[in-house]
Amino acid sequence: MRQYIEMNSPQYWKANVALFLGSLVTFALLYFLQPLIPVFSRDFGVSPSLASLTISYATAGLAFAMLWMSWLSDQKGRKRIMTAALLGSSLCTVLLLFVEDFHLMLLIRGLTGVFVAGFPAIAMTYINEEFDPRHAGLVMGIYISGNSIGGLAGRMLAGVLSDFFSWQAAAGVLGCAGVLISLWFAANLPPSRHFVPSSESLRDLLASLSTHLRNPQLLQLYIVGFVLMGSFVALYNYISYPLMEPPYNFSQTALGLVFLVYLVGTFSSTFMGGMADRHGSGLILGLSVILMLAGVILTLAVSIYSKGLGLALCTFGFFGGHSVASSWVARSAASHRTQASSLYLLFYYLGSSVLGAAGGKFLQWQGWSGVVLLVGVGLTALLGVVLALYVRERHVRVYE
Numbered sequence: 001m002r003q004y005i006e007m008n009s010p011q012y013w014k015a016n017v018a019l020f021l022g023s024l025v026t027f028a029l030l031y032f033l034q035p036l037i038p039v040f041s042r043d044f045g046v047s048p049s050l051a052s053l054t055i056s057y058a059t060a061g062l063a064f065a066m067l068w069m070s071w072l073s074d075q076k077g078r079k080r081i082m083t084a085a086l087l088g089s090s091l092c093t094v095l096l097l098f099v100e101d102f103h104l105m106l107l108i109r110g111l112t113g114v115f116v117a118g119f120p121a122i123a124m125t126y127i128n129e130e131f132d133p134r135h136a137g138l139v140m141g142i143y144i145s146g147n148s149i150g151g152l153a154g155r156m157l158a159g160v161l162s163d164f165f166s167w168q169a170a171a172g173v174l175g176c177a178g179v180l181i182s183l184w185f186a187a188n189l190p191p192s193r194h195f196v197p198s199s200e201s202l203r204d205l206l207a208s209l210s211t212h213l214r215n216p217q218l219l220q221l222y223i224v225g226f227v228l229m230g231s232f233v234a235l236y237n238y239i240s241y242p243l244m245e246p247p248y249n250f251s252q253t254a255l256g257l258v259f260l261v262y263l264v265g266t267f268s269s270t271f272m273g274g275m276a277d278r279h280g281s282g283l284i285l286g287l288s289v290i291l292m293l294a295g296v297i298l299t300l301a302v303s304i305y306s307k308g309l310g311l312a313l314c315t316f317g318f319f320g321g322h323s324v325a326s327s328w329v330a331r332s333a334a335s336h337r338t339q340a341s342s343l344y345l346l347f348y349y350l351g352s353s354v355l356g357a358a359g360g361k362f363l364q365w366q367g368w369s370g371v372v373l374l375v376g377v378g379l380t381a382l383l384g385v386v387l388a389l390y391v392r393e394r395h396v397r398v399y400e
Contacts, residue, residue, distance in 0.1 A: 011190045015130070016142050018189040019123055022086055023146025025178045026119045028154030029089050029112060030058055032174055035159045036167050043167070044102040057106045061113025063349050069118040070125075070342035071205045078126040083186045085118030090178030096171035121342040128330035130192060134277065140327040141273025148265035148319055155259055205339065212340050217332045217392060220385050224285065224325045225348035227382045228292070230355025231375040232318040235296060237356050239311065242368040248304060261311045265319030272320030273327065281328045282390030288321030289386055293379040296372055322348075328389075 033040075033054045040051040073081040092112040099105045123143060131139045154174060161170035212218050239258065243250040276284040291313050298310030329344045355378065362370035 012131075014188045015190050016139060018185045019127065019139075019143045020146040021181050022082060022119060022123060022185050022189075023143050024150035024153065025086055025090065025181050026116055027147045027150035028157075028174060029093050029178055030062070030116055030154075031055065031151045032154030032158040032170065033109075033167075035155050036162055036170070039162060039167050040102070044105075046102055050102075053106055054109050057110040058113035058116070059349060059352070061110040062117045063113075063346060065114040065117035066121060066342045066345055067205070067209065067339065070121050070339050071202070073118070073122045073125070074339075078122050078129070078192050079186075079189055081118045082122050082126070082189070083182060085115050085122075086178065086182035086185055088115035088118075090175050090182055093171050093175030093178060096175070097168050099168075121345050124326050124330055124341045126192065128327070130190070136331075137273040137277040137281075137324070137327050138270065139273075141270035141323045144269040144273070144319060144323045144326065145266040148262045148269065152259050152262040208339050209343060212343055215332070217389065218329065218340060218343070220389050221325050221329050221332065222344055222347040223385050224321070224382065224389075225329075225344050226351035227355070227378050227385075228289075228318055228321050228325070228351070229348045230351030231292065231296070231378050232314065233352040233356040234359030234371060234375055235299070235311070235314055238359050238363050238368070238371050239299065239307075241363060243307075247302075258311070261308070261315050264312050264315045268316040268320040269323040273323040276324045276327070280390075280393055281324050282386065282393040285321055285324045285328075286383065286386045286390060288317040288324065289379055289382055291317030292321070293317075293376060293383075296375050296379065300369065300372055 036054075040046065040054060044051070069081060069085070089112050092108050092115060095108055096105065099108065124140065127139050127143060128136055157174065158167070158170040161167075161173060213222075236258075240250070242248070243254075243258070272284050272288060295310040295313030295315075295317060298313065299307050301307060301310070326341070326344065330341050332340070355374070359371050359374055362374045364370075366373065
């Protein structure tokens with residue numbers, strides 16, 4: 001009989017806190033430079049598009065390395081790779097303290113993304129391997145809540161520190177905090193009990209990825225990740241344009257506070273994960289998509305309160321849906337669960353890139369209504385995919 005980490009045991013709380021903090025560090029270090037892009041344009045004398053590469057290089061490194069990190073973790077162990085990922089990305093961030101050349105900064109950010117790749121998919125696999133399956137959805141929700149808090153905290157802390165000191169000070173504080181949390185993580189995350197080392201080659205890795213892509217349920221879940229993240233990024237990438245215009249006339253500081261809506265996601269990822277454990281993943285995933293769709297439509301209203309409610313609903317639905325889909329992916333893979341989770345995140349970040357960029361074209365075409373049209377059509381189509389997942393889940397339950 002398999003011995004899982006039981007709910008409310010000392011190991012349960014240590015593991016939850018460790019995974020939550022690891023998630024927080026990962027996404028704080030990945031995105032903390034986002035509000036500082038204008039500062040890089042000024043300090044390094046580069047265009048805004050070049051300055052934005054400080055984010056793009058990190059996410060590119062993440063996407064490129066994710067599948068290989070997952071393969072490595074199947075051979076070397078979950079905890080070892082996650083610890084190395086946290087420590088490596090933190091040390092890379094500390095190095096930014098000494099950077100005076102923009103191209104060197106981009107190189108370090110790309111390397112940061114490579115290290116970051118060693119945490120998200122492996123953490124999801126660890127949760128599904130080590131925790132009681134009855135509570136895996138709740139644990140996944142707690143872990144994903146660290147995504148939203150980390151992304152929010154990193155952006156806001158970087159803005160404050162750069163205002164009072166410099167962007168290097170922000171990098172130094174966040175990097176050093178990351179190092180300390182990495183050491184605590186290594187000391188407190190319970191070792192894997194159910195990990196079985198793999199000796200598969202890169203050829204075997206490619207074969208396993210191909211197998212996952214031929215699994216209809218996994219492929220549908222990958223589409224869910226693509227559309228959820230792409231829609232969410234498109235919304236937040238371009239909402240600043242209508243808010244900076246009359247009758248709102250938001251300042252840059254006010255626009256930065258819009259990210260506080262992410263706190264809604266901190267609650268929804270945990271809440272919806274627990275709901276999925278009780279009522280089924282398909283039903284709760286469908287509800288999440290419907291909430292996102294309702295929120296996007298609400299942002300068309302002139303009232304700033306309606307727009308704020310729309311953003312909150314969309315954020316609630318996104319983090320809830322991501323929590324449910326992430327947990328469902330690992331459960332749906334008969335083998336090579338880490339690669340299955342990595343493929344989900346690969347589609348997830350690809351959606352961010354593709355739909356995030358497409359949103360700009362729709363903004364130029366029809367203004368904010370164009371962005372809502374793009375996201376609305378995508379989410380409406382996604383409901384059909386979620387319906388297929390729901391029907392399959394109900395069918396399996398009937399015949400169990």
